Amino acid sequence: MAVTLKQIAEKAGVSLTTVSFALRGRQPGKRRLSPNTVERILEVADEMGYRPNHVAASLAGKRTFTIGVLVTALRGDFYERVLFGIKKEVYPEFSPVLAVHNYNPEYEKNELENFISKRVDGVIAAFSGHADNIELYREINEKYNIPIVLIDRRIPGLELPLVRTDHFDTSHRAVNSLFKLGHRNITYVGVVDNLEYMELFNDGYRTAMIELGLEDNMKIVSQTDAHRNQKVLKKFATRVISAWEKTSPQATALMVINDWLAYEILGVCHDRGINVPQGLSVMGLDDCSPSELPTIGLSSVWADLELVGKNAAKLLLERIENNSNEPTRIILPVHVRMRKTTRPL
Amino acid sequence: MAVTLKQIAEKAGVSLTTVSFALRGRQPGKRRLSPNTVERILEVADEMGYRPNHVAASLAGKRTFTIGVLVTALRGDFYERVLFGIKKEVYPEFSPVLAVHNYNPEYEKNELENFISKRVDGVIAAFSGHADNIELYREINEKYNIPIVLIDRRIPGLELPLVRTDHFDTSHRAVNSLFKLGHRNITYVGVVDNLEYMELFNDGYRTAMIELGLEDNMKIVSQTDAHRNQKVLKKFATRVISAWEKTSPQATALMVINDWLAYEILGVCHDRGINVPQGLSVMGLDDCSPSELPTIGLSSVWADLELVGKNAAKLLLERIENNSNEPTRIILPVHVRMRKTTRPL
DNA sequence: CTGAAAGCGCTAACAC
DNA sequence: GTGTTAGCGCTTTCAG
Numbered sequence: 001m002a003v004t005l006k007q008i009a010e011k012a013g014v015s016l017t018t019v020s021f022a023l024r025g026r027q028p029g030k031r032r033l034s035p036n037t038v039e040r041i042l043e044v045a046d047e048m049g050y051r052p053n054h055v056a057a058s059l060a061g062k063r064t065f066t067i068g069v070l071v072t073a074l075r076g077d078f079y080e081r082v083l084f085g086i087k088k089e090v091y092p093e094f095s096p097v098l099a100v101h102n103y104n105p106e107y108e109k110n111e112l113e114n115f116i117s118k119r120v121d122g123v124i125a126a127f128s129g130h131a132d133n134i135e136l137y138r139e140i141n142e143k144y145n146i147p148i149v150l151i152d153r154r155i156p157g158l159e160l161p162l163v164r165t166d167h168f169d170t171s172h173r174a175v176n177s178l179f180k181l182g183h184r185n186i187t188y189v190g191v192v193d194n195l196e197y198m199e200l201f202n203d204g205y206r207t208a209m210i211e212l213g214l215e216d217n218m219k220i221v222s223q224t225d226a227h228r229n230q231k232v233l234k235k236f237a238t239r240v241i242s243a244w245e246k247t248s249p250q251a252t253a254l255m256v257i258n259d260w261l262a263y264e265i266l267g268v269c270h271d272r273g274i275n276v277p278q279g280l281s282v283m284g285l286d287d288c289s290p291s292e293l294p295t296i297g298l299s300s301v302w303a304d305l306e307l308v309g310k311n312a313a314k315l316l317l318e319r320i321e322n323n324s325n326e327p328t329r330i331i332l333p334v335h336v337r338m339r340k341t342t343r344p345l
Numbered sequence: 346m347a348v349t350l351k352q353i354a355e356k357a358g359v360s361l362t363t364v365s366f367a368l369r370g371r372q373p374g375k376r377r378l379s380p381n382t383v384e385r386i387l388e389v390a391d392e393m394g395y396r397p398n399h400v401a402a403s404l405a406g407k408r409t410f411t412i413g414v415l416v417t418a419l420r421g422d423f424y425e426r427v428l429f430g431i432k433k434e435v436y437p438e439f440s441p442v443l444a445v446h447n448y449n450p451e452y453e454k455n456e457l458e459n460f461i462s463k464r465v466d467g468v469i470a471a472f473s474g475h476a477d478n479i480e481l482y483r484e485i486n487e488k489y490n491i492p493i494v495l496i497d498r499r500i501p502g503l504e505l506p507l508v509r510t511d512h513f514d515t516s517h518r519a520v521n522s523l524f525k526l527g528h529r530n531i532t533y534v535g536v537v538d539n540l541e542y543m544e545l546f547n548d549g550y551r552t553a554m555i556e557l558g559l560e561d562n563m564k565i566v567s568q569t570d571a572h573r574n575q576k577v578l579k580k581f582a583t584r585v586i587s588a589w590e591k592t593s594p595q596a597t598a599l600m601v602i603n604d605w606l607a608y609e610i611l612g613v614c615h616d617r618g619i620n621v622p623q624g625l626s627v628m629g630l631d632d633c634s635p636s637e638l639p640t641i642g643l644s645s646v647w648a649d650l651e652l653v654g655k656n657a658a659k660l661l662l663e664r665i666e667n668n669s670n671e672p673t674r675i676i677l678p679v680h681v682r683m684r685k686t687t688r689p690l
Numbered sequence: 691c692t693g694a695a696a697g698c699g700c701t702a703a704c705a706c
Numbered sequence: 707g708t709g710t711t712a713g714c715g716c717t718t719t720c721a722g
Contacts, residue, residue, distance in 0.1 A: 001488075001490075002489060002699095004699060004700085005699070005700065006699080006700095014708075014709085015708065015709045015710080016699095016700085016709085016710095017701085017702085017708075017709060017710080017711095018707090018708060018709075020700070020701065020702090021701095021702095021708095024701095033707070033708085034707060034708090037707080037708085049484070049488065051458065051461045051462055051489075052462050052699095052700090053462065053464060053698090053699055053700070054459075054462040054463045054464070055400060055403045055404045055409060055463065055464050055698085055699080055700090056404050056698070056699035056700040056701090056714090057699080057700055057701075058400045058700090058714090059400045059401050059404050059698085059699080059700070059701090059714045059715070059716085060699075060700040060701040060702080060713080060714055061700075061701050061702085061714085062701085062714070064400060074419060074422070074425040074428075075422055075425060075634070077419070077420055080419040080420060083419075092455070095459060097442055097443075098442075098443045110437070113396065114399075114440060116396045117396055117397050117398065117399040118399045118400065119398060119399070119400050139394070143346075143394065144346075144347060144396075145346075230634075230637075263635075263638045263639070263640060264638075264639065266639065266640045267638065267639020267640055268639070270639060270640060271639065289420070289575075290608075290635040290638065290641075292575075293608045293609075293612065293635065293641070294608070294609065294611065294612020294613070294615060294616065295608060295611045295612055295615060295640060295641055296635075296638070296640055296641065347715090349714095349715060349716085350715070350716065351715080351716095359692075359693085360692065360693045360694075361693085361694090361715095361716085362692075362693060362694080362695095362717085362718085363691090363692060363693075365716070365717065365718090366692095366717095369717095378691070378692085379691065379692090382691085382692085397715095397716090398714090398715055398716070400714085400715080400716090401698090401714070401715035401716040401717090402715080402716055402717075403698090403716090404698045404699070404700085404714085404715080404716070404717090405697080405698055405715075405716040405717040405718080406698085406716075406717050406718085407698070407717090
């Protein structure tokens with residue numbers, strides 16, 4: 001059975017306290033352990049196969065050294081990369097516990113309540129957009145004093161630190177890159193949503209088009225709730241291309257809110273004999289790994305998502321240590337990656 | 346600050362014990378709570394915003410109601426699907442904590458030690474293949490009495506329950522399907538590895554070829570350690586196609602150990618003007634989501650990975666409850682999905 | 691039907 | 707330098 005501090009203490013002939021401090025290598029206050037004692041304790045512990053009991057330590061220490069990470073979905077590698085950044089940053093002191101809400105408010109609620117029950121020391125979360133849960137976020141932050149750092153999107157009414165990539169600049173740059181290739185008639189394929197960050201994509205597009213004097217060519221095709229259910233995406237893709245075929249003059253480029261939707265659009269083009277990029281350029285906005293596959297080669301906009309995780313974790317740790325609470329905001333740069341689905345006109 | 350049972354007890358004018366039982370809706374032994382009391386307690390708890398302290402409950406109850414899930418990698422949706430199955434099965438009593446080792450023995454060790462420290466009630470793990478950690482697995486199982494269920498691969502020397510898809514049948518069926526399309530010269534592109542499950546893929550191929558009287562056409566191209574590092578895969582893919590081009594008679598079909606490698610092979614074919622499937626059929630073996638993308642349409646072999654998770658969780662729960670320990674083995678069926686990269690001869 | 695009390699294994703004052 | 711002790715918030719006997 002599991003070895004306890006007490007057993008080690010007995011065997012080493014010292015007190016439980018000494019063992020506790022020795023094993024954690026800490027000497028708070030005036031406490032100074034003699035190297036001999038420490039060494040002996042370490043030996044005994046090792047020989048007995050001691051494994052710290054994190055549960056007891058958490059209860060006694062009033063800190064769990066875990067942080068709750070709530071993401072929208074695992075699919076694709078978006079959050080995998082973010083999570084990796086978080087891990088690297090907090091390792092080895094803290095360990096992240098992962099939760100996924102899939103945009104389902106029920107799940108989101110459960111996971112957040114779980115975080116409270118588990119008494120995580122901090123939370124990094126991607127809000128689902130569902131207003132019902134806002135109060136819960138507030139409760140976590142205010143009642144339980146658990147610091148929260150948001151990724152990707154804000155929560156209306158809550159002033160919390162946020163880390164995200166530059167959504168405005170993403171579409172803004174994409175339009176400009178397309179413009180440089182000679183495109184003038186660029187349609188934006190987006191999503192309507194109550195999430196602030198969708199607005200930013202919209203704004204980036206609009207602003208760029210206006211700056212370039214292309215306001216008359218602005219065209220937006222959008223749909224609610226296209227959260228990457230394969231079937232929904234496919235239908236949307238079909239609609240997009242049908243609409244495109246009917247317009248005149250036709251757009252020479254499609255700028256698509258996410259890469260997975262773009263893949264479906266590529267598929268529809270293929271089926272209808274529309275040659276990409278000869279007949280139409282297609283560009284995604286959230287560079288996913290299949291995009292760089294040689295058979296796809298989707299042009300897209302890349303961001304260092306690991307850095308998102310890293311920064312979020314850094315902010316969170318600061319807050320955990322200092323109990324500080326200014327709502328910092330970190331916006332990270334993005335980079336256009338031109339591949340094979342866009343061509344110069 | 347956090348509300349405790351004691352506070353509720355005081356406010357409701359009952360004892361802490363009663364509150365504890367009331368909130369958990371349990372009446373063990375001869376205990377029977379009067380509906381009135383229960384109702385009042387529930388009310389008070391609600392009004393005070395009580396959130397159970399999972400840490401304290403775990404320490405006192407000697408169970409954490411968490412299970413450690415250790416997977417090889419998140420990339421792709423393999424483990425996402427497995428994890429989802431696990432979640433569904435254990436919800437809401439247990440909650441899984443996710444860990445990833447990326448085939449790195451250091452990480453694997455850390456994560457397993459973490460599981461011990463956190464005193465998870467059970468472990469579901471995909472072994473990295475690294476012998477160094479076998480003793481740790483044994484320690485978890487034997488010293489700490491934490492039940493383990495393996496997914497995908499066994500651990501040499503340990504008799505543990507295992508859930509996986511039918512690897513032998515995967516390649517066996519793939520060969521047969523290709524045969525039905527008229528292919529006789531089928532090359533297997535695999536990985537050499539000390540992992541048992543790679544052997545199974547090999548065997549399935551060999552056996553099928555022999556059964557079909559194709560032993561003279563057997564050809565295996567393989568490489569060590571092709572664990573889906575984009576660059577390694579690309580190089581391997583190049584080598585595969587170069588080798589294929591030189592042989593005579595050329596294989597009419599390539600059966601590739603994993604879909605991501607197959608994507609790269611598709612890419613090389615494209616670059617060299619080899620028309621797939623006209624000039625060469627390509628088939629993957631672990632149907633990943635990009636495979637069904639219209640622009641890829643890779644033929645592959647699908648399995649219900651959610652079911653893998655579900656079964657593993659079910660086995661684990663049984664073991665947690667009953668402390669049983671027979672090394673059950675569950676092998677799940679697979680299904681060939683023919684898409685656009687294979688053609689009848 | 692309900693309460694008192696003994697832990698769970700550890701941390702961190704507070705002593706000496 | 708080291709030990710004593712009071713909790714952390716809960717579960718679960720055991721005693722009414």
